[in-house]
Amino acid sequence: MKETQFKELDTSQRILLGPGPSMASPRVLRVMATPLIGHLDPQFLTIMDEEQQLLRQVFQTENQLTLAVPGTGSAGMEAALCNFVESGDSVLVIVIGYFGERLCEVVARYGAEVDRIELPWGEACDPQIIKKALQKKRYKLLALVHAETSTGVLQPAISEIASAAHTHGALLLLDAVTSLGGLPVEIDAWDVDIAYSGSQKCLSCPPGLAPITVGPRAREVLDKRLTPVANWYLDLKGLSKYWEPPHAYHHTSPISTHYALREGLRIAVEEGLEARFARHRKNAHLLWDGLEALNLPPLVPYDRRLTTLTTPQLPSGLDDAGQRKRLLEEYNIEIAGGFGQLAGKVWRIGLMGYSSRPENVLLLLAALREILE
Amino acid sequence: MKETQFKELDTSQRILLGPGPSMASPRVLRVMATPLIGHLDPQFLTIMDEEQQLLRQVFQTENQLTLAVPGTGSAGMEAALCNFVESGDSVLVIVIGYFGERLCEVVARYGAEVDRIELPWGEACDPQIIKKALQKKRYKLLALVHAETSTGVLQPAISEIASAAHTHGALLLLDAVTSLGGLPVEIDAWDVDIAYSGSQKCLSCPPGLAPITVGPRAREVLDKRLTPVANWYLDLKGLSKYWEPPHAYHHTSPISTHYALREGLRIAVEEGLEARFARHRKNAHLLWDGLEALNLPPLVPYDRRLTTLTTPQLPSGLDDAGQRKRLLEEYNIEIAGGFGQLAGKVWRIGLMGYSSRPENVLLLLAALREILE
Numbered sequence: 001m002k003e004t005q006f007k008e009l010d011t012s013q014r015i016l017l018g019p020g021p022s023m024a025s026p027r028v029l030r031v032m033a034t035p036l037i038g039h040l041d042p043q044f045l046t047i048m049d050e051e052q053q054l055l056r057q058v059f060q061t062e063n064q065l066t067l068a069v070p071g072t073g074s075a076g077m078e079a080a081l082c083n084f085v086e087s088g089d090s091v092l093v094i095v096i097g098y099f100g101e102r103l104c105e106v107v108a109r110y111g112a113e114v115d116r117i118e119l120p121w122g123e124a125c126d127p128q129i130i131k132k133a134l135q136k137k138r139y140k141l142l143a144l145v146h147a148e149t150s151t152g153v154l155q156p157a158i159s160e161i162a163s164a165a166h167t168h169g170a171l172l173l174l175d176a177v178t179s180l181g182g183l184p185v186e187i188d189a190w191d192v193d194i195a196y197s198g199s200q201k202c203l204s205c206p207p208g209l210a211p212i213t214v215g216p217r218a219r220e221v222l223d224k225r226l227t228p229v230a231n232w233y234l235d236l237k238g239l240s241k242y243w244e245p246p247h248a249y250h251h252t253s254p255i256s257t258h259y260a261l262r263e264g265l266r267i268a269v270e271e272g273l274e275a276r277f278a279r280h281r282k283n284a285h286l287l288w289d290g291l292e293a294l295n296l297p298p299l300v301p302y303d304r305r306l307t308t309l310t311t312p313q314l315p316s317g318l319d320d321a322g323q324r325k326r327l328l329e330e331y332n333i334e335i336a337g338g339f340g341q342l343a344g345k346v347w348r349i350g351l352m353g354y355s356s357r358p359e360n361v362l363l364l365l366a367a368l369r370e371i372l373e
Numbered sequence: 374m375k376e377t378q379f380k381e382l383d384t385s386q387r388i389l390l391g392p393g394p395s396m397a398s399p400r401v402l403r404v405m406a407t408p409l410i411g412h413l414d415p416q417f418l419t420i421m422d423e424e425q426q427l428l429r430q431v432f433q434t435e436n437q438l439t440l441a442v443p444g445t446g447s448a449g450m451e452a453a454l455c456n457f458v459e460s461g462d463s464v465l466v467i468v469i470g471y472f473g474e475r476l477c478e479v480v481a482r483y484g485a486e487v488d489r490i491e492l493p494w495g496e497a498c499d500p501q502i503i504k505k506a507l508q509k510k511r512y513k514l515l516a517l518v519h520a521e522t523s524t525g526v527l528q529p530a531i532s533e534i535a536s537a538a539h540t541h542g543a544l545l546l547l548d549a550v551t552s553l554g555g556l557p558v559e560i561d562a563w564d565v566d567i568a569y570s571g572s573q574k575c576l577s578c579p580p581g582l583a584p585i586t587v588g589p590r591a592r593e594v595l596d597k598r599l600t601p602v603a604n605w606y607l608d609l610k611g612l613s614k615y616w617e618p619p620h621a622y623h624h625t626s627p628i629s630t631h632y633a634l635r636e637g638l639r640i641a642v643e644e645g646l647e648a649r650f651a652r653h654r655k656n657a658h659l660l661w662d663g664l665e666a667l668n669l670p671p672l673v674p675y676d677r678r679l680t681t682l683t684t685p686q687l688p689s690g691l692d693d694a695g696q697r698k699r700l701l702e703e704y705n706i707e708i709a710g711g712f713g714q715l716a717g718k719v720w721r722i723g724l725m726g727y728s729s730r731p732e733n734v735l736l737l738l739a740a741l742r743e744i745l746e
Binding site (some may be wrong): 108 | 377386393420426475484579623639
């Protein structure tokens, strides 16, 4: 084979304003350089225990089974599904964007029957529609996305939807990838049974860990499974035996990413969740006002618009990819294009975690003025 | 919920001489602190491409489908199995330790029928036994562990076993977790169809990525699957569409761990594979001589003994856990105990990657002299 040597790593200093990863705080980056310790070292078990306590605060839950799955947000989605879905189960999925689509695909791969409530990308789902579907057929699980990263829509009324699910004997699964740490996610108050997120969005850590929390109803379903989980790596029983006593070996944990997640969670808790949500709101308003002035109005109406991810509508004829390339190459700013139903129609601008800063908003708006003039 | 704040991360400086993670080079740790870039940033796609080229060098293969799965070594094992095994397939697994056992368990979870050739822990498997089994029954896949981390045994004659597998229409899958980068792993010369490893062993990077390589025979099997892979996250078709053009979004890659893996691979290639293997041999000999002098002779006979992981036999009556605890608490040295059939009978001492250094061996031997006196 070809013997090639490569130069020292030398990346540009990007301003990350896409749908994730967001920028990591210097504090988070610094702990990443900490020398490794073993995955069964008592010091590491303490780190994991502290992470669990911090995750419970951020998820606003008392759920014992709250941990971080050893993969990216997509692994969180897979863990949230494969542990609870068995072949032949019926699952109802709300599809208001790409991540709802993906929920359907993952569920189907585990042999379950999927029914979908589908709305045009950009809409949220009226709880009444969900209630009607739950009345018509019995489902084991109702899955939906809280903050749809592909559209910029916040699904409201999670508490009402959870209550309807429980009335009809279904578990409620919530994708909180683009909300956790940036928007209220109140697992216990809303009575959500299963929720997952990613480390790299509003928690501003490097990707590689997926927080997940599982409530008592879901835990009972897990305990009563008839078949072993068709996914050894993401089997929550194996994972929880490692996270909790007896701390039995399962896999070799991504040590450095745990250092980072613990630090990112510490930062979130130090800032305070309410203050953090307020900061995300304030910077989002600054962005929205600027986008309106640039004639790039947000696609999503104010009342269901995410503060963590905004989807400005593009004027027809705009060179979508070309302008994003200029933003990246000339100003080191990353934003993302739309995809699926929204390809070429919107951009996706994330203001998450450490990226949600007024200086980033002003710079982006100034750069947009330059390139769109 | 309880509101708790935790202190700044403050871990001890450990000498990692267990079965992994090994110590990371300061160069690797330093790149971990590099600010994030996006997972679709052209600069990141270049990093991935360079990683693939470096991985091919280390795996000694021309296999196009060579990449790093976004999880730890266990995810590598799962990816190597779930993509090639379908419900109803017959798989033959050689079990000479814990990781052979785990291969059986993962295969079974994907609905395949598992036959096992089992030997006492500490043995390697005679290729003749494998040939006989292959003659008796047709298997889709033969899976075995190259370097058994639970016992310290190197399985020899991989080339001969691969040839037998191919003669009987089976693919050969090799677990190279504790060999890749520390011992010869010659994928093309041996004609291995599927192999995987972990970033945190002889490549001395933080855990979180699992190198995998797939040859043409296995790729054909992948292309001819009748059912979708029952694991969205580790589906090699989705992963390869991200790693290769069109670089379609699949998951948000663990950016920082890729920085690290690229650096760890650069270091391996700069050192040169032959020089690296020689270093591992030399330091292993230093360890073995010292262990013999301490009356802790290696369990595994010289001709099938790993240079990357040694399993000294413990004298009866030794306080296994207590002495390991002293090593960790008094000298900051991590080694591991035996488990399964070897619990209480051996220790596991890893000399992998950056951990394989004469100063580490001398320190460990000196500390053992202190605590065993």
